[in-house]
Each structure stands twice: as C-alpha cells, then as structure tokens.
Amino acid sequence: MFSFLLVFQTSNADVIPQNSHYFEKRVKIINIDEFPDFSFIGYVKHPAGKPIKSYVINSKDYLHIDGYKFNILYIVAAKKNYLLNKNLDSLNWEKNKSFLKANIYIDTEGGYIDNDKPISYIEEYYKIVKLTKTRIVLFKCAEAIFNNDGSPYTFREFDYIEQSKSDIYPFKKDNRIVETYTSGTVFKFLFALLITIFIETLVLFLFFKTRYKKLNISNKLLLITGLVTSFSTLPYVWFVFPTFIQSRIPYIIICESFAILVESFLIYKLLKIEYKKALFISIICNLISFSIGLLINYIISSEYTFFYALKTLFE
Structure with missing residues (x-):
C-alpha cells in the first residue's frame, strides 16, 4: 500500500x-x-x-x-x-x-x-x-x-x-488593514441625511396638515420630530449595521424594520399620538424615503457607469 x-x-x-x-x-x-x-x-x-x-x-x-x-x-x-x-x-x-x-x-x-x-x-x-x-x-x-x-x-x-x-509583521498573514471613512463617504452620508430629513419631515407635514389636521400639531414640533427621527436612525443604518450584516436582503429588512420601529416610537412620544397612527406614519415615511433613495442611487450609478464607459472607450 x-x-x-x-x-x-x-x-x-x-x-x-x-x-x-x-x-x-x-x-x-x-x-x-x-x-x-x-x-x-x-x-x-x-x-x-x-x-x-x-x-x-x-x-x-x-x-x-x-x-x-x-x-x-x-x-x-x-x-x-x-x-x-x-x-x-x-x-x-x-x-x-x-x-x-x-x-x-x-x-x-x-x-x-x-x-x-x-x-x-x-x-x-x-x-x-x-x-x-x-x-x-x-x-x-x-x-x-x-x-x-x-x-x-x-x-x-x-x-x-x-x-x-x-x-509590522513581515511574512505573516496580516489582515489588520485599517479602513476609515473617507471624505467621500462622509459627504454621501450627509447628503443622504439631508434628503431623508427633507422627505420624512415633508411627509409629516402632509399628514398633520391634512389627514390628522384636528390634532393641531405645531410646525415647530413637526420639524423637530423630522430631525430627531432621522438623526436617531440613519447613522446606525450607514455605519453600524453594515459591520455585522453583509448580505444585501437581510441588511435591507433589518435596517428598515429598525428605522420603522425606532421612528414610530419617537413620533409616538414626541407628538403624543396613538401608537397605531405613529407606526402607520413611520411606515409611510420610510417607504417613501427608501423608494426615492433607490431612485436617486439608480440615477447616479447609471450616469457614473455611462461616463466611465465613455472614458474607457476613448482611452
């Protein structure tokens, strides 16, 4: 043998x-x-x-x-x-x-x-x-x-x-490459934050100036609520969850669920309304902001791919 x-x-x-x-x-x-x-x-x-x-x-x-x-x-x-x-x-x-x-x-x-x-x-x-x-x-x-x-x-x-x-460890496997957030990443986050604040605050105003007008929520409180909800969720979605969740579909599901639950609780507490209404408003806010975010990302990515293809063609 x-x-x-x-x-x-x-x-x-x-x-x-x-x-x-x-x-x-x-x-x-x-x-x-x-x-x-x-x-x-x-x-x-x-x-x-x-x-x-x-x-x-x-x-x-x-x-x-x-x-x-x-x-x-x-x-x-x-x-x-x-x-x-x-x-x-x-x-x-x-x-x-x-x-x-x-x-x-x-x-x-x-x-x-x-x-x-x-x-x-x-x-x-x-x-x-x-x-x-x-x-x-x-x-x-x-x-x-x-x-x-x-x-x-x-x-x-x-x-x-x-x-x-x-x-410095020569000739040993060293995967400890330090990855930091570049200025480009920070600017993209700030842009996303501003867009999210604008969209979700606008949706809040639309709800409480039409459907829930009788609740008499002040403009100042609606503006504060729009700011607080976005600041309380988006940093986690951008910088915390990606560290632990690598798969795309689970990431979207977990992040959106997190945003809806946290924001509904904040709307419920800040505006002092029924939680069912707060949850409904939070779902609509996040659905609209998520959809618009996808659209913006698609437009930017498509333009970038198009111009990159042109650049490659003429190099």
Whole structure:
C-alpha cells in the first residue's frame, strides 16, 4: 500500500458550500512606477516551504501565486543595479539585507460567497507609502466590487494610518488593514441625511396638515420630530449595521424594520399620538424615503457607469 501511495499523488479539491458561488480576486500595486530605482519582486512558495517561482511585479499586472491556492506570495524589493545580471530564483532574499520586505501579507485568492451576494470579482488596489531601510510599507487604498447581476459596481477608498513598528509583521498573514471613512463617504452620508430629513419631515407635514389636521400639531414640533427621527436612525443604518450584516436582503429588512420601529416610537412620544397612527406614519415615511433613495442611487450609478464607459472607450 505504501509503494502504491508513492506512485499516485493526492489531489486537493474544494468542498463548495451550498448556495454559494466562486468570486475571483484581482490585486494590483498601482504606484510602483513612483520608485524607478527599485525592482519589486513576487516570490511564490508552497506552504511546505518549497520555492515555486519568482517574477517582477509591475503596476499593470495582477499579483498571482500560480496554481495551488494555498501558495504564499512574498513581496520584496531591491535596487535595480543590485539585481543586474542576477538570477532571481537563486537569490536568498529571506536573509539578504539588500532586499526590502513588505510589511503586510496580501491575499490574492478569491473564494466562495453566498448566492444572495451577486459578486463576480473584486479588484483590490494597494499603494506603496514609503520604502524604509528594511521595509516596503504597503496599504490597501481602494477596492472595487463587480457584480454578476448587471448592477453597477461599488468603489471604496481607504486612508492610510501610520503603523508603529510593533504593527509590522513581515511574512505573516496580516489582515489588520485599517479602513476609515473617507471624505467621500462622509459627504454621501450627509447628503443622504439631508434628503431623508427633507422627505420624512415633508411627509409629516402632509399628514398633520391634512389627514390628522384636528390634532393641531405645531410646525415647530413637526420639524423637530423630522430631525430627531432621522438623526436617531440613519447613522446606525450607514455605519453600524453594515459591520455585522453583509448580505444585501437581510441588511435591507433589518435596517428598515429598525428605522420603522425606532421612528414610530419617537413620533409616538414626541407628538403624543396613538401608537397605531405613529407606526402607520413611520411606515409611510420610510417607504417613501427608501423608494426615492433607490431612485436617486439608480440615477447616479447609471450616469457614473455611462461616463466611465465613455472614458474607457476613448482611452
């Protein structure tokens, strides 16, 4: 039996989770050209430690690990004049002090994801912040998620936060990339907040100046209620729930339910009306604001996709 096992290699296969599909990951370091005196090299190793290959990294090509998904990619750099006429595969880059080592591990492999997330592939963009005497300081600066259902892709940018020496772990998987909210995200949130306040306050005025006119709710109290309800729910919907809920449909259901319940309670308390009326008004307010939000998002996304397509066409 032992000799039989020596003849045949064992095979490795993924066990595909139920109701899931594979998504590809494409990773680039986009500003290598800003360091013209250095060559950046990817060394691919088998998990058992066996070297597989090495290649020069440039800004145009995606990083890759060639074959087995558990292969490990090590990113290093050295002066171009040092590498002149040298065979990359013969250099002991792990011990050679002429090589700078990356401060983080970059995962270039995709994986399986629930079918309710229509992700086709993800592009990750890394930047070199600086070169120290021993390190290539990298960080993930942006991410684009492309979908397989025809919907527009999403794009996020990340800011770099200075790391202390204790935060740098060369050649160890380090997923502790600090993601902060960029100014673009904050402006989008503020825009959404203003739109939500305007729509839901307008709906409150329409209700209490027509259907519930006999309740004699003052304009000032209606305005305060519109402000308080929106400020009490939207920040959670934008910044808290996405941290814990990744699937799109559950996210929408939970967030809208949360908004309706919290806002109905606030309307009930602030305006001192029956809770049934408060709940009904809250449902209508959120239904209208959600629908208009979808429409605005669709218009903006469609225009962005159109102009991006034109830009790509003429590049």
